[in-house]
Amino acid sequence: MYTRLIGLLALAVSSTSFAQDISSAQYQTPQGELLVRTSQPAAHDYGPPPPxxxxxxxxxxxxxxxxxxxxxxxxxxxxxxxxxxxxxxxxxxxxxxxxxx
Incomplete structure (x- = not known):
């Protein structure tokens, strides 16, 4: 069951065109609804360049x-x-x- 769900998740993710404004997507699977949430990590502030x-x-x-x-x-x-x-x-x-x- 988990292998099948992971396979469906991989298929759903690979077939989705991701844009920066997409934060979640819902997919219907034989096991029920699958919600995939996406986000970008926060930018790291490295500070000014060192000498x-x-x-x-x-x-x-x-x-x-x-x-x-x-x-x-x-x-x-x-x-x-x-x-x-x-x-x-x-x-x-x-x-x-x-x-x-």
């Missing part, structure tokens, strides 16, 4: 992907922030990224 020197903990003059992980918004945008695609973010690239966000 370059704080992320460049080794004082090498650039931020690596591992160092960017300490500020999730930068880690998420690492490829875009690394304008010359050398696998690291220079101070100029970091400053440009800050001003774009």
């Amino acid at each position: 370059f020197a704080q992320l460049d903990a080794t004082h090498a003059g650039f931020i690596t992907a591992a160092q960017a992980d300490h500020y999730p918004p930068l880690a998420n945008d690492f490829i875009q922030a690394d304008r010359n695609r050398d696998g690291r973010i220079s101070k100029a690239e970091y400053e440009r990224w800050i001003h774009q966000h």
Whole structure:
């Protein structure tokens, strides 16, 4: 019974076009009504970007992907922030990224 219900739920979810304003949907199943509620998680406030020197903990003059992980918004945008695609973010690239966000 649970396998069947899960299968029906998966079918209902996969066949529904989700938009941001949809918060719930009702489906009739052989076992009765199924209510599916959806929502977006609250946005996390990471605060202002830290100074370059704080992320460049080794004082090498650039931020690596591992160092960017300490500020999730930068880690998420690492490829875009690394304008010359050398696998690291220079101070100029970091400053440009800050001003774009």
